[in-house]
Amino acid sequence: MIEKGKQAPEFSLPDAQGKMVSLSEFKGKKVLLIFYPGDDTPVCTAQLCDYRNNVTQFTQRGIEVIGISGDSPESHRQFAEKHELPFLLLSDEAHSAAKAYDALGFLGMSQRAYVLIDEQGTVLLAYSDFLPITYQPMKDLLARIDES
Structure with missing residues (x-):
């Protein structure tokens, strides 16, 4: 994983509608990147629905949540609609963001990983x-966030 204290690598990835989203758009806000292996898989679905059910815990802390996996924008659109996910899902089909954050798993998919970035872009x-x-x-997860 990327080290605490490092500058978060910039990325531009398509969202569920195909619109490009860059990390730099969130400058001045805390961002939690959630790397996960895949849409509509049992553990990932449970994880993201848990975060959906508790999204106010993130917003109360001033944190924007962004999910990232190697799935396509269309897969993300269907997954987000099906489970009413209230946060961005970004498509990292080339795994460029996962590689930049050292969050690429041994099977070529994103690991299940979390990166909290401050308002200045520091991990x-x-x-x-x-x-x-x-x-x-x-x-x-909230205990780890509150300790950081």
Whole structure:
């Protein structure tokens, strides 16, 4: 994973509607990047729905949530609509963002990883789950965020 204290690498990736979104657009805001292996898989769905159900915990902390995986914009659109996800999902089909953040798993998919970036673009927290079959429960993720 990228190291705490480093400048977050810039990226531009398409969202679920195909519109390009750059990290620099969020300058002045805290951003939580959530790298995950894939749309509509059991663990990823549980994870992102858990975050959806508790999204106010992020907004109360002034944090914008952005999910990133190698799935296509169309896959993200269907996934977000099906599960009513209230945050951006970005398509990293070439895995350029996952590579830049050292969040690429051994099977060529994104690891289940989290990167909290401050208002100036500095990494405050970087964490990845060792096993892709589990995810960081909301209370544990928030505890890590609050400690950073």
